[in-house]
Amino acid sequence: MKSTSLLVRTALAGALVSLSLACAAQAPQEKEPAAANDGTPVLVPAVRAAHASRATMLASTRAGERIVAVGDHGVVLLSDDGGRNHRQARQVPVDVALTSVSFIDARQGWAAGHWGVILHTTDGGETWQVQRSDAAQDRPLFAVHFFDEKQGVAVGLWSLVLRTEDGGEHWQPVELAPPEGGKRADLNLFGLFADARGQLFAPGERGMVLRSDDKGRSWKYMKTGYAGSFWSGIAAPSGGLLVAGLRGSMYRSVDDGGSWQRVDTHTESSITALARAGKKIVGVGLDGLVLSSEDGGVSFTASTREDRLPLTSVALGDQGGATLYSRQGVVAAAGAKEPSAR
Secondary structure (H helix, E strand, C coil): CCCHHHHHHHHHHHHHCCCCCCCCCCCCCCCCCEECCCCCEECCCCCCCCCHHHCCEEEEEEECCEEEEEEHHHCEEEECCCCCEEEECCECCCCCCEEEEEECCCCCEEEEEHHHCEEEECCCCCECEEEECCCCCCCCEEEEEECCCCCEEEEEHHHCEEEECCCCCCCEECCCCCCCCCCCCCCCECCCEECCCCCEEEEECCCEEEEECCCCCCCEEEECCCCCCEEEEEECCCCCEEEEEHHHCEEEECCCCCCCEECCCCCCCCEEEEEEECCEEEEEEHHHEEEEECCCCCCCEEEECCCCCCEEEEEECCCCCEEEEECCEEECCCCCCCCEEC
């Protein structure tokens, strides 16, 4: 009988084996948790590393003026100068891959990842506490989103959906109905994003986007006309929606996901993340791909970094300046010195 970790890798292999890159949709080759005397898996704290800025980073966000990035082996990086310098968080209680991070203000945030881990911080990412884990099975969470200090949602492998109404103290599973024509709900859900009205969207496999109008209590399937996986999505400033993923695929909706139109990204490199500041939207992806839109996601220009680094995440400042993250860690801007971490 296959182990759960092997099943996880098998489930994602079809879409990701040819890419073999660390991003939110990937199952990293991660060690099993340590075991107690009775064989029960035990999660151990992340190690503080001298070269933490070179760790594989999988997601990033803004916490007020601070940038918080999370990644492999429980590494959390903080930057208070627009991404020029990073330092490792003082205390992270797990050393598993963290795939997503969400902040509601400058102090309070959550991170999610493998082994069903959900972490919480009340000091801007300096220290974290475990709110949930399920080390008995590796059913990873790929995304977490909080609307406010009480209401949050997390999604992951095989249509795993969790929601909380008490700030993460308790998480309840949400059972999804099978998609039309399907026998069971078994989609891998790779992202979460909300629009200005609080509608929540989860991009996933088979060109599907799930929408919730009640903060994760119930969901509807939205077909885009695409057959591949979407890894990221964002609400555009005009009220539109964007989802993006494999082979440069990006789709846009202006009617809450009822219909979708393909956006020409001028690339076949897979898109791993999208970020927005004002009307500016930036996307990053494999092969050093950087996408930019100045018209709210209606059109994009594409460029490729000379180093062709596999980019996994991007954080934007208020003025639109981009901080990039990759499988090799923090990415230095063109002409800049290598990033530092303390």
